[in-house]
Amino acid sequence: MKTSWIETDSYDRAALARLRDDSPSLQALSESGSKLLPHFDGFVLDLFALLFKLTIVPHPEADVVPSASFYRVLVDQLRTTPVLDTLRQQTVLDETRAGLATLLLGERLLELIKSERILTRAEMLDFWNLEQQEDELSTRRDEADTAANLKGQTSSKATERQLAELEGRMRREIDGAERRLQQRTKQMLNALKDTAERSRGRVESQAQRVLQDLEDTAEQSDSWSVQLGTGQRSSPGAQLELGKRLANNQKLRKLAHMVGRMRETALALRQKMFERADAEMYEISSGAELSRLLPSELLALRHPVLRRDFARRFLDGELLQYALRAREEKGKGPLIVCLDGSSSMAGDKEIWSKAVTLTLLDIARRQRRRFRSICFSSADMPLQVLDLNQWERYAAQLPQVLELAEYFPGGGTDFEKPLSAALDCLRHTKHRRGDIVFITDGECRVTPEWLTEFKRAKEKLGFSLFSVLIDIGPSALGTLQEFSDKIATVSQLTSDASKDIFLKF
Structure with missing residues (x-):
């Protein structure tokens, strides 16, 4: 008998299997759900079929094992909610979007199950007991069939008689087990009527949330790799992982929007520069x-x-x-962005500065330059140092990009530590003429000894240092003037405010 309620073919099952193999979150969903209820894998397949298949055909109740009957309640409620029709407009025949919606909806429904708001712990145990009865009944049927086969193969009348008695006894036990299973199944189905009433509004509410999340994140997940500098489309499984993070992280969604706008601004500026460029x-x-x-x-x-x-x-x-x-400039050194992660940068300043950083990553990829980000705060806090485009063709590495996007140490501000780390990077590169972009909103004193050594190294290595001061509230250029070649002040955190930065590169 089947463990899922929606008819699927080999292509549907293979599509979900490919997504599961490439998505740790989808694997974790199946594993976590299977610890609470039997046949949760079948329910995940049902969700995928509801969202992916053009035509939905349910299995008859007699074809599905009774221990999977709880999932029929959820499937029926999803099928009858108007939200599903709207959701399917985005997911039908689209493996990646259907997989993302399956993951988001599966996780939301699993949270409902874990909270015991639609199913009590005792009812979960009842389904496990029901599955055990089904397994025992299946084992007894196999044993009875084996006895029947042996009876037909033996040449001894005595042995044949003994096997016939054994088979008869087994068949009677099977009949009794079937009656008990039917009785228990009937009790469970009656109990599920109450479950259906408890879960009706909650299931539709979760589907509505997934619809909103999918509208907010699916397109961003699909184009994130291009917008944030990878220059190539991620695998479907990676897009599922990214979509999940975008759905659960408003900061990432804001960042993706901001990067998209800045990237358009940077490309337009570069096009104008090329039109005026010497040839x-x-x-x-x-x-x-x-x-x-x-x-x-x-x-x-x-x-x-x-x-x-x-x-x-x-x-x-x-x-x-x-x-x-x-005229092309070849052999340029790395582009290093020192990014202030102090507490005062929290909020819109963090989003804007990271959007600038990731847009510069895209520019570095196009210029075939190595790119390193250094996120800093207090002197006693470790630096977050990430090489973001070490792959072939200078494509960015999505896990490191997400690590940068989500990391925020807080604390105070220290200039010496990140700039010294940037110097170490430039000392070990084979190309001269590297660039450092230093983004901060604060003021920090540096020692005269460090400043003297930094200027000496700067002259020797031949790099430029471009500072960006996010000028919201009282602040002064102060120390930045002592080691910067150019300083840009920003008072409006918009994509247009970043033009001076992108013109530099």
């Missing part, structure tokens, strides 16, 4: 760009006959012109 001539080509024509072509305009030929070749794009190539 070099490297060959002769054909075209119709008047500003790049060879002098010999311009001379043709003075001759009446050649002028007509010039017009023809202009229309055909066959005039001789210089081909230009933008």
Whole structure:
């Protein structure tokens, strides 16, 4: 007999299996649920089928084991709620979104079960006892069938008679076990009517929450890898993990929105810069760009006959012109962002500064530069040092990106420790002309000895230091002027306020 209530085919089951293999959270959901109730894997498959399949076909009650009858209550309530239709508009035939909705809805319903608001602990034990009765009945049927087979194979009348008596006794025991199972199943089904009443509003409420979460996070999860600098789409399982974190973390959702806006701003600025960029001539080509024509072509305009030929070749794009190539800066050193994580940066300042950091990560990937972030606070707090794009083609590493996004140490402010760590990185790189971006909202004194040594190393290594002072409330440039090449002050935490930073790179 079956342990799920919605009809599925091999493709549906394989799709869910692929997602489960790639998603630790989906695995944990099945494992956690299976500790509370039997056949929870079948219920997860039902959720996926409800969200993924174009046509939903339920199994007849007689085809499903009685110990899975509780899940029918949840499945029926989900099928009859209008929220499911809206949810399915986003998930039908989309494995990743259906998997994310399955994970979110499964976790919410599992929390309801754990809280004993729709099912008591005693009722959970009853389902385990029911499954045990089913297993025992199945074992007895197998034993009776084995006895029947042996009876037909023996040549001894005495043995045949003994096996027949054994089979008869087993069949009578099976009949008794079936009656007890049917009676117990009937009692459980009657009890489930009360469970259905208790759970009706709660199940619909959880589905509504998942709908809202999916609308907020599915698109962000799908495009996060591109927006935050990986430059490539993550695997479906990784998108499930990210979607779960986005759904449960409002700060991450705000950060993703801010990074998206900043990335658009940075790309627009870079496009304008490339349009104005110096270029070099490297060959002769054909075209119709008047500003790049060879002098010999311009001379043709003075001759009446050649002028007509010039017009023809202009229309055909066959005039001789210089081909230009933008001057590229190669061999640039790493881009290092020192990010203030002190208590005063909490809230919008943290979101804005991390959005700037992750947008610079995207710029570094495009420039094929290594990128390191150093999050700092008090002198006694350890630095969070992350190399975010060590992969091939300088693609960012999503786990490290999320680690940066979610980390916030709090505490005071110390400038010397992160800048010394940035120096160590630049000393060990093979390229000169690295850059340090120092983002802070505070003031901190540095010792004259440290400042002298820092300036000496800065001149030797040939890097630039660009400081960003988030100027909300009373603050002064103070120490930043002593070691920075340029300082930008920010008073409005918007994507437009970051233009000066992105123009630098």
